[in-house]
Amino acid sequence: MRRRDFIKVVAGSAVAWPLAARAQQPSMPVIGFLNTTSPDAYRLRGFHQGLKEAGFVEGENVAVEYRWADNQTDRLQTLAAELVRRQVAVIVAGGGFPSGLAAKTETKSIPVLFVAGEDPVKLGLVSSLAKPDGNLTGINIMVGEVVTKRLELLRDLLPKAARIDVLVDPISSTTTESTLRGVDAAAQTMGMQIRAFKASTIREIDAAFAAFVNERPDALFIGISPFLLDRRVQLAQLAARHALPAIYADREHAEVGGLMSYGASIGDAYRQLGVYAGRVLKGAKPADLPVVQSSKLELVINHSTARMLGLTLPPTLLSIADDVIE
Secondary structure: OOHHHHHHHHHHHHHHHHHHHHHHOOOOOEEEEEEOOOOOHHHHHHHHHHHHHOOOOEOOOEEEEEEEOOOOHHHHHHHHHHHHHOOOOEEEEEOOHHHHHHHHHHOOOOOEEEEEOOOHHHHOOOOOOOOOOOOEEEEEOOOHHHHHHHHHHHHHHOOOOOEEEEEEOOOOHHHHHHHHHHHHHHHHHHOOEEEEEEOOOHHHHHHHHHHHHHHOOOEEEEOOOHHHHHOHHHHHHHHHHOOOOEEEOOHHHHHOOOOEEEEEOHHHHHHHHHHHHHHHHOOOOHHHOOOEEOOOEEEEEEHHHHHHOOOOOOHHHHHHOOEEEO
C-alpha cells in the first residue's frame, strides 16, 4: 500500500471510530415534566435536588422535557399527549390533581408520578396508598387536613378576630370544596363568622378585595390553588395596601410579602417526586412505590409585613415558626 493511501485509511478510521463509539453509547433517559402552572424555580429546585439524591443530574445523565399549562387546565391533555408521543421514560405530573389525571388518561404504560392536594384514592388516581396499582404513584400534600390548624394560627395572632373572609379558586374545585368544609367546621368551633369569595381571574381577585375593603373583615384566609399561587404578589400587595392581615398555605406567599403561611412544604414534595423519578429510572415500578403523605409542614412569618400592619407577634407564635422573614 502506498504511503498516501495508508494515511487516508488511518485518517478515515480515526474519524469513523469516535462516531461509531458515540453511536454505541446509550442515550440519556428522558423525564416528561408536566405542570399546571408556569415555570417555577422553587418547585424545580426541589425536583432537581431529589433527582440528585437519586443519582441523576439534568444534562449529565438524564434529560427533562418540560410542559407548562400556564394555569390553563384545558391544555393539560394535549401536553400530556405530547409527552406520551415523545416516549418519555416517566411523567412527573405536578401542579395538582388535573395534571395527574391528564397523564393517567393518556397512558397506561408510562410511569406517572403526581402531586395531589387531596386523597389520591378518592380522586381516582390510585386504588390504594400503600399499594397503588397500575402506572401511577406520587405525593399527597394533605391540603384539607391543615385547614383547621391554619385558622388556629390566625386566631393566635389575632385573638379578637371574629369575622374571616375566605378566598378560594373555583377552578381547583376539589381542593376548594375541602378547604371550605374545613374552614366552616373550624369556624363554628371557634365562634368565627366566615364569608367565602371565589376568584379564578385577576379581575375577580380585584373584585374580591373591593368587597373586603367595603366590609372590613378582621382577617383573610387565602385558599390554595396553582392560580392563587401564581398571583401571590398581587395578593400580598392588595392585602398590604388595604391593611388586611392574611394567612396563606404556601411559603412563597410569605416570601413576597404575605403576612403568614402554614402548610405542606411544596419544595419538599417536589424533592420527593425527584427521588421517586430517579427510582423509576433505575427500574422501580409505580405499583411498588407507596404514595407518600408529605409530613413536612412549615409555618413562615413575614416579620416586616407584621410591623407594617402594626401587629405584635406573640412570642409563642415566633417560637414555633420554621422561618421568620425580616
